[in-house]
Amino acid sequence: MTNEKYQVLLFEKIKTQIFKWFDTNNSEVIRNEDVYSFLHSLKGTSGTIQLGGLYHLSSRLLDQLEVKGKEQWRKCELREFLFELVSLSYQYEHFKETDLKKVEPSDIELPLVQMICEDVSMLILLKEAMEENGWMVMASSDPEKALSLYYDLQPDCLVIDIDFTEADGFQILEKIQQHNHKQFVPKVILSNENNRHTRIRAYEMGADDFIGKPIDIEEFSVRIKRQLERKHIFDQSVLIDELTKVYNRRFLFDTLERYLKDLERTNSVFSIALLDLDYFKNINDSYGHLIGDKVLEAFADFLKAKLRGSDIVFRYGGEEFVILLPRTNSQEAIDVIDRVLQEFKTIQFHEQGKTFNVSFSAGVFMVDNPALGSQDTLKMADHALYEAKEKGRSRVHGANVSEQSANNILHVSVIDDDAIIRTLLVRVLQTIDTEKIELDIKAFENGEKFFESERLTDKGKHFLILDGVMPVMDGIEVLDKVKNTAQSRGVHVLMLTGRKSEYDIARALKLGADDYVTKPFSITELQARIQRLIKRMF
Known part of the structure; x- marks a missing residue:
């Protein structure tokens, strides 16, 4: 065995x-x-x-x-x-069944660490240790998937355990180093072979640090923190994005703070737009990351040529760009960005004997309150961008600010027969930032116990996280019964389903489920989906 x-x-x-x-x-x-x-x-x-x-x-x-x-x-x-x-x-x-998906950070300033390690138990343990420090972590045990993900993510630090049984960990480092010539990303190597020859080889191939096993987790965290600080200092020292030659993320925040101070002093409103190229990953997958980089460069050049002289372009990260539009209200900004969109999506790219077009989605927010701060301002634009994507992409959506009641209570019920999943879901819910919304969280091992508790009679809105397959009463039966209660109007449902349950998914959505997540799920993705659904409810 x-x-x-x-x-x-x-x-x-x-x-x-x-x-x-x-x-x-x-x-x-x-x-x-x-x-x-x-x-x-x-x-x-x-x-x-x-x-x-x-x-x-x-x-x-x-x-x-x-x-x-x-x-x-x-x-x-x-x-x-x-x-x-x-x-x-x-x-x-x-772990090995879960599709790797793009990180959806809950905080726009969180550093992003990517880790590649064949020992899944070690990978998960170090991932959790890093997340306790407030860092976003993407982890993979598959070297090929990890390489593709690295190009998409542009992490702030890369951790590679080179002890692979059927692959050469140094080849992974070599491939990344070949692609890495335009930007600085600290690379930390882990290995059982903590000898002089292995360490020298790692440093010669571009490693910034080398940690031998067994690993002291506290020391590991300190050394990763040091590399992230180096990356931060480097990013602070430059204002121009190396690839696209537009202003970078760091200068964006400096500029936003300056405009917010001007708004407070002169009451001169401005707008920001957050743009995201549609289906950009498909371009990288179909034509390669070098072609993807060419599209990004072309898009940045197009923005600089087509926007007004006073507008400022920043690369926010990956395929996302921010445009700051001084002395511009919401409708004027929407008109400007929509004009740019209509022109850009007619451009044809010719690569590898094929022709393709690229569009983008955009969220626009007019800033008229200096008390919001730069991060809240960007969050509002991000919410609008999400709405643009939800409505079909290739469109511009304006943010709609609505005040929330400080006394909002949401009754959240987890209904799942798996004790481990219930424990994980409750913990995920407890860590979600719901701002002014108070969560009342309870877990039930089956639908019968949920209905016996008369949970739905609690006043206020209800959010159910419901397993589709349970032995006593399956999720579809629970959902059907919920939707036939007097309280059904205030109930929102997230279904957990198997990968091959298309029929059940269709039934769940027809019965009124608001969203579904296939098992096995990524905890990061699930947290982001739950947070979105809750915000949409209020």
């Missing part, structure tokens, strides 16, 4: 034990010696079958267990204590 099969069996053992402790009607307390025995077994087995991340985590939990010195645990205490293990188990089970 291969290591991979042993690894799958070990994570099945974790899932079985979690279910036994938290999803049965056993005693409300668990003996400490049982917890110790479980973690000790995990530590020994994971070390043997090369799950370095699980070995590290179980070792740390054992150390914490000794410090706590408990004789027994209440279920709620143990659930919190083992949350990292529960999260690691879920993410390992679904």
Whole structure:
């Protein structure tokens, strides 16, 4: 039996034990010696079958267990204590099935780290450690997918574990270095081979740091932080984007702050537009990233040529651009950007014997309140851009500012028969930034218990996260019953479905589900979808 099969069996053992402790009607307390025995077994087995991340985590939990010195645990205490293990188990089970998607940061200033590592348990553990520092992290165990993602993401730091069984980790570094000549991205190498020859080779090929295993997570975090600081200093020292030759993101924020101060002093309104090239990933996938870069350069040149002399163009990141339009109200800005859109989408690009056109979507926001600040201003333009995409792309949408009540309460119900998924979803909900909306979160293991609780009689709006397949009452039956209640008008539903459940998805949407996410889901994507749905409700 291969290591991979042993690894799958070990994570099945974790899932079985979690279910036994938290999803049965056993005693409300668990003996400490049982917890110790479980973690000790995990530590020994994971070390043997090369799950370095699980070995590290179980070792740390054992150390914490000794410090706590408990004789027994209440279920709620143990659930919190083992949350990292529960999260690691879920993410390992679904990691290789999950499609990698573009990060949707909740904060426009978060640094982005990309990590490439074959040991999924180590990858997940380091990813969570970095996210605890407030960084966005994209992770992959597939070198080819990771390379494509690197070109799309343009991360602020790259972490590569070069210990691949069927690939040369140095070749990954070499390919990235060949593409990296136009921008500075710090690269950190991890390896079991912590010898002079390997370190020298890594540095010769462009590495900025080298960390040998076993990894001290606290030291790892400090060294990644140092590389992100280097990247920040570099970005601060330049004002022009290397590829497109328009102003960069850093200068955008400096300029926005200056215009906001002018607005406060002179009451001179201005508008900003956030532009995103439509289906740009398809261009990279079809023609290659070098052609994608040519399109970006052509688009930037077109904007500089077609906009008014007073308008300022910035590259916001990837295929997104920001235009600042001084002394321009919302409708005037929409007219300007729409004129640019209509002209640009008629341009034909000729590459590799094929011809294609490119359009963009845009969100426009007029700034008339200096108290908003630069980040809130951009968020408003981003909301408008999202609306433009939702309405079919290749269009311009103006932001609509609406005040929210400080007393808004949203009753959120998670209905899923999987204890691990329920635990993850509740934690995701607890970390969502809902601004002035208060979340009342409860979890139910099946539809019958949800209806028995009479949850829908609670006054206010309701948001259900509903598993499509459950043994007692499946998600479609729950949704059908919900939509036939007197309270159905104030209920919004996000369905969780299997990848091959097209019929169920169609039924769910017909019955009134607002959105669906296929399992296995990316936690980052799910969080972004939930946040969008909640904001749309209010």
